[in-house]
Each structure stands twice: as structure tokens, then as C-alpha cells.
Amino acid sequence: MRRLDSQAADFEAAFNALQATAAAEDPDLQAAVQTIVNAVRERGDAALLDYTLKLDRWVPGEPVEFEVPPADLDAALAAITPAQRAALSGAAERLRAYHQHQLAGSWDYTEADGSVLGQRVTPLERVGVYVPGGTAAYPSSVLMNVIPAKVAGVQEIIMVSPTPDGVDNPLVLAAARIAGVDRVFRVGGAQAVAALAYGTATVPAVDKIVGPGNRYVAAAKRLVFGTVGIDMIAGPSEVVIVADGSVPADWLVYDLFAQAEHDEQARAILLSPDLVLLERVAERAAALLGTLERRAIVEAALERHGALIRTRDLIEAATLASALAPEHLELAVADPAALLPHIRHAGAIFMGGHSPEAIGDYCAGPNHVLPTARTARFSSPLGVYDFQKRSSLIALSAAGAGTLAPLAAELARGEGLTAHARSAECRLAAE
Known part of the structure; x- marks a missing residue:
């Protein structure tokens, strides 16, 4: 993995290169x-x-x-092992429980003149x-x-x-x-x-x-x-980890490996102000790499898209992690909640050393379909809301139409849309 230091003269250019994830279309x-x-x-x-x-x-x-x-x-369900059935069923139950909280409902409200406005969710x-x-x-x-x-x-x-x-x-x-x-x-x-x-x-x-x-x-x-x-156009998988030394180096190494084993384009980055921790992670990664079944893939991914970044402090580490807008962000620190105000962009945020991304991939509850390639700047995890659509409800009373028609007609004529204006104004004539 490449080594970067936020205080180095060439850091900005090197960090910008890490953010350049989009490949040219073939x-x-x-x-x-x-x-x-x-x-x-x-x-x-x-x-x-x-x-x-x-x-x-x-x-x-x-x-x-x-x-x-x-x-x-x-x-097929009968053919798999009892342990596999239990794992699939357990994960499914947790996913259902989590996603139930995302359900959006229809709503409406009535104005003083009797007009009703609302939203219908289907x-x-x-x-x-x-x-x-x-x-x-x-x-x-x-x-x-x-x-x-x-x-x-x-x-x-x-x-x-x-x-x-x-x-x-x-x-x-x-x-x-x-x-x-x-x-x-x-x-x-x-x-x-x-x-x-x-x-x-x-x-x-x-x-x-x-x-x-x-x-x-x-x-x-x-x-x-x-x-x-x-849903989205998904790119290679990615994890960014912010660490303070409170989580064992081997845990961090396996968290980096877990993303890197997806494919050679996967991105795995660790940020920390603790130079001793970064050195330890580098040493343990070299020692543990040979134990992996997908060693060649992990090695290629880390060499091409992996990085260990030394920062001034944890706040800078969190700020840089947010700039990367990663699919998965692990806050492997003693007080992850303290860093949340400095995180604006991430698909999923894993809080603390006992919350590895790997568990989130299968059974934590939140969805593992997440924005990649920095699209977490403007998009969100897959959820119930992706399978619902919303229709606006507009039920104007005669009094409401009388109040709003002049406003609509004035704006319509300003846009040169005479038929719009007359459509609104004819409701006045009906009063």
C-alpha cells in the first residue's frame, strides 16, 4: 500500500489521485x-x-x-445445510426489522378555506x-x-x-x-x-x-x-477506516483485506494520526497476506488502490475520509460519535471497533447496496423509499381557488402562457 502524510508537500496531489475513481467509458x-x-x-x-x-x-x-x-x-431451500438456512433466515429477519422503520406513509392537511393538500405514497x-x-x-x-x-x-x-x-x-x-x-x-x-x-x-x-x-x-x-x-450504477467496492489505536491492528488489517478481496479494483484506505499504528498495520498486513485464499486479488487491489495515510489528528482524518465519500466508512476509534459532526459523505458508517463492515455486508440490518465512487456525496443506500413513489394531492375548495387563481394568472402571464392564466381565471367566473 502507498504511504501518504497529510503534512507532506505533495499530499494534495496524491490525495486527489485517490479521489479519482471514475474510469473512462469504454x-x-x-x-x-x-x-x-x-x-x-x-x-x-x-x-x-x-x-x-x-x-x-x-x-x-x-x-x-x-x-x-x-x-x-x-x-434448494431443503438442500442447503441447517446452518445456512439459519444464517439466511436470521439475516432476512434483521433486514425486515430495520427496513420497516423506513416505510413512508401518505399524509394530508386541510387549510382554513377547506382546501386539502397532501401526498399519497404507493x-x-x-x-x-x-x-x-x-x-x-x-x-x-x-x-x-x-x-x-x-x-x-x-x-x-x-x-x-x-x-x-x-x-x-x-x-x-x-x-x-x-x-x-x-x-x-x-x-x-x-x-x-x-x-x-x-x-x-x-x-x-x-x-x-x-x-x-x-x-x-x-x-x-x-x-x-x-x-x-x-437503483444506481455501482463501481468497485471501497472502505475507508479512521483509527486511533484503540482497535487491534489485526482487526484493521482484516477489514482492509475484506474489501480488497472483492476484486483488483477495490479500494481500501486507512487514516490515522498514530504513526506507530500505521507501521504495525503495514507489518501485520505483510504477515497475514499469505493466509488468504484470494491473496493475488487482495495484493493487487492494495497495491493499486490501497493507502495508509498519516494525519495531523483524528478530526483531519475524519474530514479527509468524508472528502473521499466512501461506500463504507469505519470509525475504529474509542469515541466514534465525536467524529460524526465531521462526516458529511459516506454510504454507511460503522461505529467503533466491534462494527466491522463485513458484518454489515450480511446481517447487521441496514442495506449493503451503497453508493460507490464518491456518489455518496449525493445519493443514499438502497432502501424501502427506492420502491415507493409519491403523488401530490391537491383538492382546492372554491374559496381556495378564488385566492390562488389571481396569483397563478399573474405568474402565467409573466411567462407568456395565456392559456394557463385563463384556466385559472375561469374558476373565478364560476364563483
Whole structure:
């Protein structure tokens, strides 16, 4: 990992380089994804069959067998170990409890003239959830994306997940059953995103698509946005840790490793005013690296995107961490609450040494679908609110219209919109 010091002359340039997370768009990738999306939009299931054979190396039978039968979901749940069932069920229960607190309700109020104004909150009708299933499969992603939608009251949840060589992942299917997915389809990649956006004879069109995926999936979500809603365009995973020496160095090392093992683009950064701690973390990281199954990935990620940063004090460490606007921020300090006023930007904040990001990934309760690549400056974790929409309610009384029509007409004429003005004023004539 690179070593930085906030008091060094070249620190600002080096720190700015850490913030430059956005990669340039690949025109070849964009063109390839556009071709896939167009093919599915035009040819439907036939295109899905072609891409499933080409990319996932299997051919659904006749009639088209993309959909996973409900009996297979039940069988998957029965096939996993009791410990796995307990872990999935326990995590699901905690997620439901947390997300219940996010439910927004409809409201209204009545003005003195009898006019009623308010807001009506309703759930989305149909949501598509993308679950990776290629190089890795993530049952936790099923729970994190599906449960807030269920809590919101979404009427139908469609899950898509690739099945390389036609082999289902029982943990993913079991998680779908526990979370309450309505229908599951064995399709993935950009072609699955297109199917959810436009619909085919087999896969129904949805109103919004959520869930992580590779860069092809991300590019496809960007292309179909507008036809459907999307949650976000997720980048590589990241953690920033602020430490004061009160948390053991080995804990911090494993927290850095936990992010770095996702992929070689993952970012893991530790900030501290304690030089002795930084040296200790560097030593223990070198000693523990060889014990990891994904050593090569961790090593590459730390070399490319890792950093140990010495700061003047904890307040500067917190301020710099906020400037990075990380997906995950760990305040591994004795008094994390004291640093919160200095944090404006973070997807999730983990308070104290006993709150590692790794637990948050699975079962703490809050959602692990978080803004990456500094988008925490303007966006939030996935939640129930992403599956609800709001309609304004306006019920003016005759007296209310009489009061407001002149105001509306004056503003309308100022904008050159005569019909708007007359629309308001004709209510006056009716009094």
C-alpha cells in the first residue's frame, strides 16, 4: 500500500489521485452492450437463447425453460445445510426489522378555506432484481435487494441470475425463497437487463431494475434508464477506516483485506494520526497476506488502490475520509460519535471497533447496496423509499381557488402562457 502524510508537500496531489475513481467509458463495451440490448428488444426470447448459449454455455429446453419452477426453489431451500438456512433466515429477519422503520406513509392537511393538500405514497407494481451468478454468487444480494421491496409492498418481484453451464446455485435460490421472490429466471448479463426493461414472451417487463453486476450489466442499466428506473450504477467496492489505536491492528488489517478481496479494483484506505499504528498495520498486513485464499486479488487491489495515510489528528482524518465519500466508512476509534459532526459523505458508517463492515455486508440490518465512487456525496443506500413513489394531492375548495387563481394568472402571464392564466381565471367566473 502507498504511504501518504497529510503534512507532506505533495499530499494534495496524491490525495486527489485517490479521489479519482471514475474510469473512462469504454466505447467498445458500450457498442457491444447496445447491440445486445437492441437484439433483445427486437427479437425477445430468441436473442436470450442465443446469448445464453454463447455466454453461459447452455440451451434451455422446449418450451423455453428460463424460469425456475417454484418446486426447485423449495428443493434448494431443503438442500442447503441447517446452518445456512439459519444464517439466511436470521439475516432476512434483521433486514425486515430495520427496513420497516423506513416505510413512508401518505399524509394530508386541510387549510382554513377547506382546501386539502397532501401526498399519497404507493409501492411500485413490478421490480426486477439482478443477482450475479458468474464468477461469484451472492445470496446476500438477494436478501438486500428483495426485502426492502417486499417491505415497501411491491406487488411482484422478478429475479434474474445467470447460470453458467446451466447449473443453479442452491444458496441463491434458497435466498430467493426466503426473501419472497415471486419469479426467478435463469438469464444474466446485459441481455437479462434488456429483457427486464422491455419484456419478452417469457420475461415480464418491470418498472425498476436493482442489483449489482459486472460492467456489462452496469452499462445495460445505464442504457435502459428512462424506460425503467434503476437503483444506481455501482463501481468497485471501497472502505475507508479512521483509527486511533484503540482497535487491534489485526482487526484493521482484516477489514482492509475484506474489501480488497472483492476484486483488483477495490479500494481500501486507512487514516490515522498514530504513526506507530500505521507501521504495525503495514507489518501485520505483510504477515497475514499469505493466509488468504484470494491473496493475488487482495495484493493487487492494495497495491493499486490501497493507502495508509498519516494525519495531523483524528478530526483531519475524519474530514479527509468524508472528502473521499466512501461506500463504507469505519470509525475504529474509542469515541466514534465525536467524529460524526465531521462526516458529511459516506454510504454507511460503522461505529467503533466491534462494527466491522463485513458484518454489515450480511446481517447487521441496514442495506449493503451503497453508493460507490464518491456518489455518496449525493445519493443514499438502497432502501424501502427506492420502491415507493409519491403523488401530490391537491383538492382546492372554491374559496381556495378564488385566492390562488389571481396569483397563478399573474405568474402565467409573466411567462407568456395565456392559456394557463385563463384556466385559472375561469374558476373565478364560476364563483
